[in-house]
Amino acid sequence: MYRIGELASSFKVKNDTLRFYEKHGLLTPSHRSESGYRLYTEQDKKILSFILRAKTVGFSLADIHELLSIEVDKDNNACADVKIVVDAKLEEVERKIAELSHFQKSLKQLSDACCGGSGSAAQCTILEALESDINNLRPEHHHDEQE
Amino acid sequence: MYRIGELASSFKVKNDTLRFYEKHGLLTPSHRSESGYRLYTEQDKKILSFILRAKTVGFSLADIHELLSIEVDKDNNACADVKIVVDAKLEEVERKIAELSHFQKSLKQLSDACCGGSGSAAQCTILEALESDINNLRPEHHHDEQE
DNA sequence: CTTGACCTTTGACTAATGTCTAAGGTTTAT
């Protein structure tokens, strides 16, 4: 079991952040010592890891709470509701992946054009790099026009 | 050219948000009318699109500002600095993609286990699904039971 | 020319996500 300071420092967050997550129902330590100290288990540690990882890819604490609340139970009649939530999150994740793949491509182009790279540096900003494959990747966008 | 309200409503953001981005150096309209109205070009529209997309994948406005400031110029002696920034962002993007791919796999498992899927629902929460990935990297069972 | 929908600015307000302070109790090492 970990005390708050141990868990916090091992993830480079503040003790206060863990108390904050607890207050908001995201991570409640599984135990308390006799004197009231929070005691976190390995499972609690995994939950914290999940929270922090989900945050880095743009999920809010509310989103994360929802993700953590998912419990699949095939015999439960709320199952269809769960599937709706799961599938919605799955779609969101897939949209994010597509977005990031696009950024990745553009950043690679820029990186390759840097410092005497063979690239023409015709795309010298991320916007131009993004645009250079916008027509392949994002058919939703159409032509430029001026008013 | 678009006035603020046109651009804002076409991206479902508030006029105030555009003024906020301007104040923070993210998106300055290319023109002003004689009477002082902001006038946005197609290029400005692309910048806004970029800002909003980058936000959904977890970049802060400060990150986005940095991304927008990247300008590759092979003849410029600041080029190495640019490459450092670009490569750092590229790594960040790749970490995010890896994170999301992991989530995606887990959510798929949960979705498949839902509502009479053949899956054992042994992984009934996202945490368990995430963990099962660590041991068992084979996400292949198809569902065929009655619904 | 007036009306209403738009725009301007400045500055105050809000929500989400922490972070810090104060006043005190606990644990561990010397």
Added chain:
DNA sequence: ATAAACCTTAGACATTAGTCAAAGGTCAAG
């Protein structure tokens, strides 16, 4: 058995990213 380093709570403060309100200017339609 006392200091150092932990922990507790409640509540104030900070930062990020907007959002709203007030007081007024602009523009197209009737």
